[in-house]
Amino acid sequence: GQNIDQPTEMTATEGAIVQINCTYQTSGFNGLFWYQQHAGEAPTFLSYNVLDGLEEKGRFSSFLSRSKGYSYLLLKELQMKDSASYLCAVRGTSGTYKYIFGTGTRLKVLA
């Protein structure tokens, strides 16, 4: 079966660093994506990993270990505007390359 797990909620302080974990068990793998979603809005793309290792993009970094079925999103220098849901999605290897989304993590940044 397909299973992608994330913590439901996290809280962190402005200026701090937070790590959001994602574990997955899927029948195929062709990349892992992280999206940010504010309430009532569509997801916006943050990062993409297809090979093991760390991808850094400004304040955001994402790590992947395919052998462990594990990824994390690291957010540095947290700002209030980072309060949002963070979605992990795995792209499959079927002909349509569909995404399977994780449960999502609601991050609350406190002043």
Next chain:
Amino acid sequence: GAVVSQHPSWVICKSGTSVKIECRSLDFQATTMFWYRQFPKQSLMLMATSNEGSKATYEQGVEKDKFLINHASLTLSTLTVTSAHPEDSSFYICSATPGQTYEQYFGPGTRLTVT
């Protein structure tokens, strides 16, 4: 670039009526479009995959006769919720990809409320 629009952004309809939601790729040709629904505080659930010129592929548990999907051109896909019921009230989001590229581009979503 890579902009996807949805129309309407929100809609209220009466129980038993049908409502159509449009998804357009504005600056690229989308060979594949996806339709998702999202309930409050939950993640995106894939409803169906739509390829231009062919029938949509529905995920398990999604009624294809209730959620009609048409991908008539490389820039337009429509989702029609037929005989809507209050439990169909949800946030519907489409995404599009210009072929076998690594990213899906998401529309802004449509909030459907059925009264």
